[in-house]
Amino acid sequence: MPFENIPYYEIENTYKRETKRGEDLVIEAIDIDEGKRITNDIILKTKSGKSVSFAGFLKDKVWKFQYDPAAPRVLKSRLAKFCCFPQHKLIFYSTLDQDGALLGLLHEIGHANLEKENKGSKYLEKQGFNPLYEYIQSPENQELTEDDIHGRGENPRDYIAAPYLMVVGGENLQFRHKMFIPKDLLIKYGKLHAENERKSWAFALNTLRKLKQKGIILEENLKDLKSLEKLIYGGLISYEKNYKDAYSPEMNYFTKGKKF
Numbered sequence: 001m002p003f004e005n006i007p008y009y010e011i012e013n014t015y016k017r018e019t020k021r022g023e024d025l026v027i028e029a030i031d032i033d034e035g036k037r038i039t040n041d042i043i044l045k046t047k048s049g050k051s052v053s054f055a056g057f058l059k060d061k062v063w064k065f066q067y068d069p070a071a072p073r074v075l076k077s078r079l080a081k082f083c084c085f086p087q088h089k090l091i092f093y094s095t096l097d098q099d100g101a102l103l104g105l106l107h108e109i110g111h112a113n114l115e116k117e118n119k120g121s122k123y124l125e126k127q128g129f130n131p132l133y134e135y136i137q138s139p140e141n142q143e144l145t146e147d148d149i150h151g152r153g154e155n156p157r158d159y160i161a162a163p164y165l166m167v168v169g170g171e172n173l174q175f176r177h178k179m180f181i182p183k184d185l186l187i188k189y190g191k192l193h194a195e196n197e198r199k200s201w202a203f204a205l206n207t208l209r210k211l212k213q214k215g216i217i218l219e220e221n222l223k224d225l226k227s228l229e230k231l232i233y234g235g236l237i238s239y240e241k242n243y244k245d246a247y248s249p250e251m252n253y254f255t256k257g258k259k260f
């Protein structure tokens with residue numbers, strides 16, 4: 001491991017943690033009074049004396065960061081775990097000592113900023129989130145059979161017999177037993193979900209580029225565009241695989257069929 005975490009140490013009722021990334025340092029001041037390991041900011045200090053505030057990238061300053069070693073993985077393979085909870089205005093993060101961790105953090109900030117642009121809960125409606133959620137939550141829809149669909153004068157081909165899609169914590173999905181879900185509802189949701197992911201990655205990459213222009217290299221070991229793209233592609237393809245496996249091979253909205 002090229003980087004290392006320095007254990008927490010106490011200063012004036014807050015806990016401070018430092019993560020060494022090469023010769024740079026990432027600092028979090030965590031308020032233990034809240035008892036929730038919440039920090040207002042995560043700051044990178046470079047060896048050349050430059051400093052980057054991650055909270056500075058947030059459009060809505062209400063958002064905070066919460067250290068949670070059990071946060072779900074965003075970049076499947078080998079990387080740190082991050083997650084964004086719009087309901088609580090919290091970005092969960094775990095270890096910051098791995099390659100791609102700061103990029104992952106920027107990705108979650110990208111999600112938070114998208115949420116701000118779309119004005120809170122309206123975002124969910126706009127994103128076609130609630131119609132799908134409402135549909136799958138209905139016990140009547142859960143019990144729907146092919147005969148019922150014929151009985152309504154509809155074509156079962158307009159439905160996908162899919163695993164029950166349970167929405168947890170804003171955007172995390174869990175798959176349960178199978179049910180008939182209208183194809184157009186799934187396609188709409190899948191496209192919007194993919195758009196949300198792609199836009200958040202675009203934000204992360206753009207920010208990385210802007211910092212580079214200021215002489216700040218955020219991901220020392222991921223300097224070239226190819227290795228960054230590979231990393232992001234890994235994140236997108238894992239979502240896409242869920243959609244393809246559960247619904248239809250044509251649901252390639254995350255990568256748009258592009259290969260790296």
Ligand SMILES: [Zn+2]
Pocket residue numbers: 074107111197200
């Ligand atoms: Zn994401």
